Amino acid sequence: MTAPATLHERILDWYDDHARDLPWREPSASAWSVMVSEFMLQQTPVARVLPVHEAWLERWPTPAALAAEPSGEAVRAWGRLGYPRRALRLHAAAQAIVERHGGEVPSAYDALRALPGVGDYTAAAIAAFAFRARHVVLDTNVRRVFARVLGGTELPTPSVTKAERELGASVLPEDPETAATWSVAVMELGALVCTAAKPGCARCPVGDRCAWQAAGRPAYDGPVRRPQAWAGTDRQCRGRLLAVLRESTGPVHRSALDAVWPDPVQRERALAGLLEDRLAVQVGPDTFTLPG
DNA sequence: TATACGTGGCA
DNA sequence: TTGCCAAGTAT
Structure with a gap:
């Protein structure tokens, strides 16, 4: 009888078989x-x-x-x-x-x-x-996997807690090279299997030792985050204005910006925001461009 | 700690 | 179609 694979072995083996080939993961990547x-x-x-x-x-x-x-x-x-x-x-x-x-x-x-x-x-x-240095890497994927497998909850808290950092440190392999692979493996598991909306528990390498599954996959009952509004927001307006500047090779006249957003008050506010953030600069009385 | 900050694909 | 989501950071 071989001993049951550890949590780490399961996830590292899964990553070995299922990792996506991404250019920034190539050994030759700078x-x-x-x-x-x-x-x-x-x-x-x-x-x-x-x-x-x-x-x-x-x-x-x-x-x-x-x-x-x-x-x-x-x-x-x-x-x-x-x-x-x-x-x-x-x-x-x-x-x-x-x-x-x-x-x-x-x-x-x-x-x-x-x-x-x-x-x-x-x-x-x-x-x-x-x-390949040894650091706890906590992104939204890693946090979700830990919340489920180790914490028994559907989703992590809105922001990173001290307990989470300590938990991450406690399960981080000692060997730096292995630790780095472990982090990207957990992240990949969160991105491909242990997803936010429709987790693929049936094909999860650690499904049989997941605290959340063991508890019957209870729904998240923590603080509800308000969905971010989009239509009609300043953010959408900024996006429209910046797209005009991005797609033009030279300075853009105010009239070209007027054409992409009907509300003049909101348009001016958004433009002022872009100038404030240095995403755009004013080069004439009525002309704007990307920063030099 | 809560909020602002882009975008496009998918159910 | 509308809502939700995707490897966060700065203030």
Whole structure:
């Protein structure tokens, strides 16, 4: 009789068989490639990131290459990925890498965490996935898997708790290389099987030792997060206006912006917001463009 | 801690 | 069709 496989063995074996081939997971992928992917994947599905990531790395193979261009080019190349301030932050991070780290993506968590647009998750992810360092990586997928398998609840709490970080640390393999693979494996399990809406428990490698399944898959009963409104919001308006600037090679006249949003009050407010965020700049009395 | 911040695919 | 969702960060 062989001993039943451990939770870790099950998940690592599953990942070995089911991991998607993603460019930023290739052994030859640079730390910059990993970093770009992490920025793009914040709140954005893999399928939409793939083509933009490829074009980005082709055009800007290093942080220095991006840092040498106007931030507006980063916003333009970001395309319709959403949350364009991420493009601005990635550009600013590239400049910081050139200034503070000689153009090399830093490997230390604290140095990464200090870069614009890099929070707790992204710093840990870059350190773990690009440099194979031992860090607890807590993204929404990992948190959901832990909540179910180890916690017995359908969904994690709205924000990361101390208990979660401690739990993550307690199950993180000692060996750094194994720890990094463990993190991406749990993340992949959450993305492909232990999904938010329709979990594939029947094909889950740890389904028979999942606390949530054992409890009969009780529905989430925690605080309800209000769905984010979209139609008619300032956010939608900003998106419309920025799309006009992105798709134009030169300065855009106010009339071109007027054409994409009917409400003048909201339109002005959104434009002011874009200028405030440095996603757009005013270059004349009535003309605007992406930042230089 | 709650809120703002894009976008498009899918049920 | 409308609602929900997808590798968060900054304030």
